[in-house]
Amino acid sequence: MVLSRLLQAFPRWPLLLSMLLGAGWGHTAMAADKVDNSIPLRQIQTFSEVFSLIKSDYVDHASDKKLMEGAISGMVSALDPHSAYLSPKELKEMQSFTDGKFGGVGLEVAADHGVLRVIAPIDGTPAAKAGIRSGDLIVKIDGKAVQGLGLSAAVDRMRGKVGTTVELTLLRPHAAKPMTVKLTRAIIKVQSVRASLLAPGYGYLRISQFQDNTGVETRRAVERLEKESGGRLKGLILDLRNNPGGVLGAGVETADTFLDRGLIVYTKGRAANSDMRFTAHGPDALHGAPLIVLINGGSASAAEIVTGALKDDGRALVMGSRSFGKGSVQTIIPLDDGGALKLTTALYYTPLGCSIQGEGIVPNVAIRPANAEQEALDQDLLRESELQGVLKAPAQCRAQKPQYTILEPTPPAAPKKDQTPNFSDKPDLRTDFTLREALDVLQGKPVPVDVDGKTVPMVIPLPAVTARKAG
Incomplete structure (x- = not known):
């Protein structure tokens, strides 16, 4: 019953099912050890029940696209800190990063218990010139809490039109109080x-x-x-x-x-x-x-x-x-949606x-x-x-x-x-x-x-x- 309701609410269920079971059927076939390809029916039933309840009872309307992208992102991010679903926009930004030219403030960050930790500022960038250090904890971006935002969304908030500013609220280990740093976004041309x-x-x-x-x-x-x-x-x-x-x-x-x-x-x-x-x-x-x-x-x-x-x-x-x-x-495994x-x-x-x-x-x-x-x-x-x-x-x-x-x-x-x-x-x-x-x-x-x-x-x-x- 619940599965049939989900099929009505989201007619592309077969595609979703394949994503739930792996990174596409072709990739699971390459595994060197034995892969369990059985369908987790109980978990799928729970998922479909939650999906249906959100569609019918959530206080605001939630689009199918938002729910499914959230489900995919949550599934992947549950694996480890570095696996992620990349939207077409995020994929393009990542490619520009490896080319050594991109817009932003020049920080390499990682998700850490719902907020962001600085791995390192990149030489010569606004972040490095402002004195941001490895180990700093980013708790707010433009006055809005990072907690629960997710790595991709938080990084996206730090990026923006060249010449505009972004304000970061930082906690530094053993510092008496938070510090606020205002950075001007720039095209990051990294001299490697x-x-x-x-x-x-x-x-x-x-x-x-x-x-x-x-x-x-x-x-x-x-x-x-x-x-x-x-x-x-x-x-x-x-x-x-x-x-x-x-x-x-x-x-x-x-x-x-x-x-x-x-x-x-x-x-x-x-x-x-x-x-x-x-x-x-x-x-x-x-x-x-x-x-x-x-x-x-x-x-x-x-x-x-x-x-x-x-x-x-x-x-x-x-x-x-x-x-x-x-x-x-x-x-990086390309997906049909361009991400x-x-x-x-x-x-x-x-x-x-x-x-x-x-x-x-x-x-x-x-x-x-x-x-x-x-x-x-x-x-x-x-x-x-x-x-x-x-x-x-x-x-x-x-x-x-x-x-x-x-x-x-x-x-x-x-x-x-x-x-x-x-x-x-x-x-x-x-x-x-x-x-x-x-x-x-x-x-x-x-x-x-x-x-x-x-x-x-x-x-x-x-x-x-x-x-x-x-x-």
């Missing part, structure tokens, strides 16, 4: 790669996010640094702090820039076509010169893939703090078989605040493992710990300016403690290592890779 010399022969390469052309730009940047240096570099610092990720292929190409051979990353999922392996072809653009990678809690996804490959291969020393832990693969299903189909694994998902990359050298309050702030930064509905990965690599710890000195009680590194500007060794220590390590100078609560000057060894040959 920036490079400069920190000292004679020592280069600095900053990647803010991974776009389609990032891999090519990375190799060109290294070549430019070598020309500026008058020959081969003595060492390079690759800065991936607050890099929220981006295009997988660009991350693979970037790791390949510094490797002669070997596995970069592999994926494992249920469907046969979700298992992939990516290997390096070389040549190493640095010719084996020492490499240090900087990461923090805002380093996610493709940034973690690059870091994991270079760390596991022994090609680079990793410094900073544990990364975000976004190690899942999303496949798409963004579906998590696999997990990433580093060359040594460690899953990034929920765990992140542990640095070889941890930079830890000496000040207890600042350390508490760092602990409060959002991690993938804290997101609602997060996928859990195998735990075989959870025991990894940093080999060395450097304590960051407590800043003055009343600093003249914000001591947080501004990635929109040129690197500043005076204010960027992590970068300054990384350069000392790269140059073979002693750095203050914490040993059983005592600071001991120590030369941290770099990976020995100069003798490598492609094979």
Whole structure:
């Protein structure tokens, strides 16, 4: 009876039924393991009953389109924080994001218990210039609560016509009260790669996010640094702090820039076509010169893939703090309505078989605040493992710990300016403690290592890779 009422109210029920059972019949047939294709009649009956009651008794008229799109979105979002139904408009916006040009304020965010957490502001954007930080909690957009709005709808509210303003109300961990930031929307033209010399022969390469052309730009940047240096570099610092990720292929190409051979990353999922392996072809653009990678809690996804490959291969020393832990693969499956299903189909694994998902990359050298309050702030930064509905990965690599710890000195009680590194500007060794220590390590100078609560000057060894040959 109830099912027949739903068929009358929504005549395209067969299409809905196929969506309820999977991402289309063709996709379920590709599963590597046995799939239960039985029809959940009891759940469908409950769904149809709810649908019918809303149509007849809800205080306002609700269109079939609104109800069905809500049902689809709810079904997909219940899986994990990164699966989503994309309307035709949202799909177009996502494509413009990966091209490196889009309208908005320049924030990478994630849904967190009904509101938004900032993964990272993108370099040079209105959000970064306004001082928004990784871990900030967005509770209101233009005075309206974000709670229960949903990720796609909230992001859509932050976007708008270029030149118009949007007001964000933020909660910062351990802050006494909310802060309000007014941002002017702009066309976000992201310069993915920036490079400069920190000292004679020592280069600095900053990647803010991974776009389609990032891999090519990375190799060109290294070549430019070598020309500026008058020959081969003595060492390079690759800065991936607050890099929220981006295009997988660009991350693979970037790791390949510094490797002669070997596995970069592999994926494992249920469907046969979700298992992939990516290997390096070389040549190493640095010719084996020492490499240090900087990461923090805002380093996610493709940034973690690059870091994991270079760390596991022994090609680079990793410094900073544990990364975000976004190690899942999303496949974009086009739908007949012009939109798409963004579906998590696999997990990433580093060359040594460690899953990034929920765990992140542990640095070889941890930079830890000496000040207890600042350390508490760092602990409060959002991690993938804290997101609602997060996928859990195998735990075989959870025991990894940093080999060395450097304590960051407590800043003055009343600093003249914000001591947080501004990635929109040129690197500043005076204010960027992590970068300054990384350069000392790269140059073979002693750095203050914490040993059983005592600071001991120590030369941290770099990976020995100069003798490598492609094979």
